[in-house]
Amino acid sequence: MRQFLRLMLLVVAAISISGCGYNAIQQKDEAVKAGWSEVLNQYKRRADLIPNLVNTVQGYAQQERQVLTEVTNARAKVGQIQVNADDAASLQQFQQAQGELGSALSRLLVVSENYPTLKSDQNFRDLQAQLEGTENRITVARGRYIQLVQDYNTYIRSFPQVITAKMFGYAAKPNFTVDNEAQISQPPEVKFGSPQPATQPQQSPPPAPAPAQ
16 A cells, blocks of 8 residues: 555656656756757867868968967867856857957968969868868857757746756756857858959059150
8 A cells, every 4th residue: 555655656746747847857958968069069070170271271371370370279279178068157268269269260261362372272172161061060050059058048947847947956057148149140251262363563654755856
């Protein structure tokens, strides 16, 4: 009899927990974690492309050492960050470092426009295409992560899920800042147009005719 009562109490408790959104909280929490893993994967893909990109540019434009150094240092800084997506300060530091890397890459690609031979190099064009695709994947992954976090935070703040969340220690998660959301809609431009025509040197005006003797 006691075992039967215990079983019934467990069934009632399970139904109550389910009705208060416990299972949904678990699902949404796992979705956020999966979304964050995809964000990290795409950022890593970009970081992996950078050494070959830098080496290729350096082969044609060794004099651009400052820009090349900026990209290399920004990539190293990103690799040193131990990011915790559940910690707002850690996430902000991660965002800032990735933003600096993106800016350094943009400057590198702008400089590359000055070297038609580099732009025509097949290896460089392949890297450019891969980088462009990676930037698009980053945009999609970050946008999806923002939506997942917003959905999760809204859910656990709603009644009666807020009671369940507090009972089991589920707190709101930090998200990308407004500035970073704006950057998502404007990923770094990595497409290359046709080579710019060389500037024609200005010709000196013809000499004035000598006066008649």
